[in-house]
Amino acid sequence: MMALKKTALLLTVLIGLSTVVTAQKRHYSNGYELGIRLGDTHGSSASIDAMIPFGGSRIHADASFWDNGVTLAALYNWQFPIGNNFWFYPGAGGVINTFGEFNLGVAGEVGAEYKFDIPLTIGIDWRPVIGLINSNGFHGDGFGLNVRYRF
Numbered sequence: 001m002m003a004l005k006k007t008a009l010l011l012t013v014l015i016g017l018s019t020v021v022t023a024q025k026r027h028y029s030n031g032y033e034l035g036i037r038l039g040d041t042h043g044s045s046a047s048i049d050a051m052i053p054f055g056g057s058r059i060h061a062d063a064s065f066w067d068n069g070v071t072l073a074a075l076y077n078w079q080f081p082i083g084n085n086f087w088f089y090p091g092a093g094g095v096i097n098t099f100g101e102f103n104l105g106v107a108g109e110v111g112a113e114y115k116f117d118i119p120l121t122i123g124i125d126w127r128p129v130i131g132l133i134n135s136n137g138f139h140g141d142g143f144g145l146n147v148r149y150r151f
Contacts, residue, residue, distance in 0.1 A: 039144030069098030
């Protein structure tokens with residue numbers, strides 16, 4: 001009897017979570033996305049680009065692997081619809097990389113993207129970085145082109 005109650009509770013929680021996630025995806029139009037970002041991200045020129053739903057907005061995450069190191073970026077993005085399937089997003093977060101030594105910076109982001117009726121998103125953004133550790137100062141050359149698959 002106890003196992004039946006636990007199973008029923010687990011099923012109820014799972015159904016509830018799936019309903020919340022589905023409603024969030026529909027309402028904010030920002031499910032999971034995975035693709036590439038071409039452009040500078042504080043030292044790299046191409047990265048694996050992901051959008052992860054988070055708290056009604058999303059996390060914009062990038063990972064670049066190159067011969068001299070790794071660059072990782074994670075920014076919290078807010079989304080604002082500005083037209084049919086067209087979105088504007090500002091964000092803020094951090095960037096770490098290795099150029100033979102550890103570098104840390106804070107990043108901002110301003111971008112726009114178009115979500116096609118097929119599961120494809122294309123966007124452009126600007127990601128300036130202020131270096132804090134081993135890479136001091138303002139780096140404003142972080143323009144990127146994003147192409148992602150939505151699922």
